[in-house]
Amino acid sequence: MTTTRPHVIVDMSLHPHAMSALTASADVARLPGSGPERAAALAAADGILAYGPPPVEELEHADRLRAFAVHLAPEPSKWHAAEHGITVLESSRLWRTVAEHTLALLLATQRRVPAADAAIRDGRWPVEDLKVPFAGRDLADSTVGVLGAGRIGLHLLRMLGALDARTLFTDATAMPDVEHATGARQVPRDELLASSDVVVVLLPLDDSTRGSLGAEELALLRPGAVLINSARGPIVDEEAMLEALRSGRLAGAGLDVHGDEPLPADHPLLALDNVVITPHLGGSTLECDLELVEGLLEALGAPRA
Structure with a gap:
């Protein structure tokens, strides 16, 4: 189990308490929308927290990636993860x-x-x-x-x-x-x-x-x-x-x-x-967000604050 803080990129809105739980145990950055900054962020990520994972063609360049936690992962993303030893966490509460x-x-x-x-x-x-x-x-x-x-x-x-x-x-x-x-x-x-x-x-x-x-x-x-x-x-x-x-x-x-x-x-x-x-927030609750955060931190072996 790692003793260093993992680097997690976030591509979703998070309840403030869920974000606090994440930042207490990981270094966190937002995923840029496009360009070389996006590619660099993915390449540096140990974990991804998102509504859905990035496309497989982007995941292929995320060499450090060990886990992603999402609302729902499409089959191609699961196949890629299985081939590369990446843990996939999908919401059970959503x-x-x-x-x-x-x-x-x-x-x-x-x-x-x-x-x-x-x-x-x-x-x-x-x-x-x-x-x-x-x-x-x-x-x-x-x-x-x-x-x-x-x-x-x-x-x-x-x-x-x-x-x-x-x-x-x-x-x-x-x-x-x-x-x-x-x-x-x-x-x-x-x-x-x-x-x-x-x-x-x-x-x-x-x-x-x-x-x-x-x-x-x-x-x-x-x-x-x-x-x-x-x-x-x-x-x-x-x-x-x-x-x-x-x-x-x-x-x-x-x-x-x-x-x-x-x-x-x-x-x-x-x-x-x-x-x-309402602004497309059917899946936005503290409990739903915390499930993803806690699952990702556990998968990454992050030290708890």
Whole structure:
């Protein structure tokens, strides 16, 4: 086990307490975005902490690299690591963490929490009866449809069931184990859209899903439905969603992901008080960050402060 402080490069946002834990036991630098400085930083790194590892063609020049800790590593990165004796650490908490944030978005949107908070701060209460414009809907006994029952969806369906929601899901393959584990029913996509009070998007982004929730699909939703997207912005046709929100077809939307990130200050979504927006932070918690930091330090044999 080494007795010197390892050199770690960071290519992600970290909770301040997680960053403190890292800097207490390692020398830390940010990974430059491009150019010779980036190549030099990778060549000097004992460890990497990132949302995902650098491309394999860059890892090939990271001669000192002994471990990387990431949210998710693609298969080529794992193959390279195995060939070069590099330890790969992937988050085990991430999927539940994103599911929790998705549930928070759902509840905040359905109960109109941010808009009610803003109204109070604007001095509208007790001058106005705010219970009328900001009355929400119960989650219990509502129907929530989840598009995509992967690792995040499985956690979310369990949470929703515990809160007495009726749950539906779709996926590309039959998933009887998910039905058994969560009590949710797997149904075709159009049936899910037509039957749900809340639709949650958890699909991967690829050529088959890009723009797959457009005007035609949103027209299938029940009037007053709520849309939640914690997957990728381009899966939903933004113009179609805006039209549905403005017309009232959608009662609200909770969005952690967007077509443009970060959103420009004049983006039309920001003018709608029935939209709850967060800055793609579904996986950003102290616990999720600490898991990566502590795992990386252990893999590097770093002396603890």
